[in-house]
Amino acid sequence: MNYYTTLHGKHFNFRDLRTLMARASPQRAADELAGLAAGSEVERAVAQRVLAEVPLKTFIEEPLIAPEHDEVSRLILDQHDAAAFGPIAALTVGEFRDWLLADSSDLSALAAGLTPEMVAAVSKIMRNQDLIAVARRCRIVTRFRDTIGLPGRLSTRLQPNHPTDDPRGIAASILDGLLYGSGDAVIGINPATDNLDNVHTLLNLLDEIITRHEIPTQSCVLSHITTSMELMRRGAPVDLVFQSIAGTEAANRSFGIDLAVLREAKAMAESLGRGSHHLMYFETGQGSALSANAHHGVDAQTCEARAYAVAREFSPLLVNTVVGFIGPEYLYDGKQIIRAGLEDHFCGKLLGLPMGCDICYTNHAEADQNDMDNLLTLLGVAGCSYIMGIPGADDIMLAYQSTSFHDALYLRQVLGLRPAPEFEAWLDRMGIFNGRNSLADGRAATPLLSHFSGLSGA
């Protein structure tokens, strides 16, 4: 269907719904690279007006990517719950924004009635403060060995990467992170190589540390899902199964996955009996579908929201938008990264996901640590479930900057946020925290430091 309007005698025409969505998107390099962005600021503002008039039900009637060509589109339609959609079924996108902001209740029940496209559409006509205010009211709680996403809590993924996967180097970063109160969402290593022996060694290392020190957290080695599956067959201690996912079938295929393999992996993890229900860890990021030339003319942010439909099918413990990792050809500068981080967190939460954010940038982007401070603070206010904890915010294996152990302490201090309750109790018990949500003065005397298991041998 064609969308059009006239403003001051000038005619604006948008060929179809996905074109309208792209033109209405706040400016970003990815859409410009794809040739989808608005040609002028006025065209963008006009597109937002036209988009605001679109009834929400149009997104069910006019799929942006044809279901017969894309299993993610089929999944989105299958997931849609007409009863949950009921309260907003008669609204337009613009009215939906007003409805979200006027209401003050918990929004969790709405998730099943929403599709990624509806959520992406409304985000395009929301200011940053709207994205924060609404996301804050979505409480998504998940559980493995501890509980993530409770009100007033902020968790961290401890990310102890090393350029050659040296077990002692990784253990040293883990110990440092634990001594700074980090690691309650997951201790998650990005391996430098997907070599099966290597990943198995790292899984054993994490399992031993968590078991020996009775740390209420879970482990993950972020290898390709088929590597994790092979290692589960070989008896490796896999807590969380990781995979990068995207919002179209073709983009997922470029990652070497489809929905069937995700299902198979989850079933394998269930059969291990290590956790009860939340066994998956997914990462996403705007621009991945375009990067794989698999975006079907859909803008980067909408493709990203579609990835959340994939994620929620598998009840993940954690979902993480790695927002600035992809580079300046997709998100050019700090302003675009901050906007994208807030959009992703909002869309993920509204769709019912335990959203965290890797607040990050690469060295070829026009961004710096001040931009990360800004996004960190904004996401803290928005109720982000977890952030990354990396020594000094400098990932020496992946060569990008994120947030540090110190950054998490800062956010907890200024906003009064605490770690997951089980993990906080452990920090107090180990003498790392002082019982008042702060580092203990005498924490160097903690038995964790003198008896740490990962450093003894290699």
Added chain:
Amino acid sequence: MNDPWNTLRQFTQARIAQGRAGCSLPTSALLDFQLAHAATRDAVHQPWAIDRFAKAVEMLGLEALILATPITSRVQYLLRPDLGRCLDEASRQRLKSRTAEAIDVALIISNGLSSTAVDSHGLALLEAIVDTYQRSGLRLGPVCLAPDGRVALSDEIGALLNARLAVIIVGERPGLSAADSLGIYLTYAPRIGNTDAERNCISNIRPPDGLPYQAAAAKLAYLIHEALQRGFSGVRLKDDMPKQLLG
């Protein structure tokens, strides 16, 4: 406030045991970070002295072939990944006009996001790789040098050279602690349109802190052997190489 576990820094370059001022970094650690970021930003924009590199390749007794993408500036390279994935017309014609003698491996080197990386490690890694090829009797084409290339550039070059496999050595994006890291990507049956799921990657090649040249070359030889045996590369080709073979 200092952290008494700073001896752990012997195990990793990571910024551990930095101490703290309240919840924040102590001033010295903060300023160290700022300086590292500044130096890295400069490194991203450094161009590649490709002629000098080509001469050095020829000194090794190898044929060096300088190719180009349509990229005209470093800034354009950063913003137009699509242009970094293809050859310019002159380079395309040049490869087409070569006698199409089938080869096993097309080898491409690009500075990618770090000219420092190819200048520091490119030649030594190339030597180690060529050494393994010669021992296994693989037919190697010219060493193709292409500035400002992306990984998928190896698809077009590999296809035009009629190669069974394409291997591209590329400068990885600079990090704060390492601006000189190389990556290798291997693609079986290279052709335009290959996806990343069809590639295998070896990253963080930057001795002494990252992977050594011989280990990278041995890993590549293993992956090439497996890819040729099985007729595919990528996520289905699992790296099950025993650690001790890395040397």
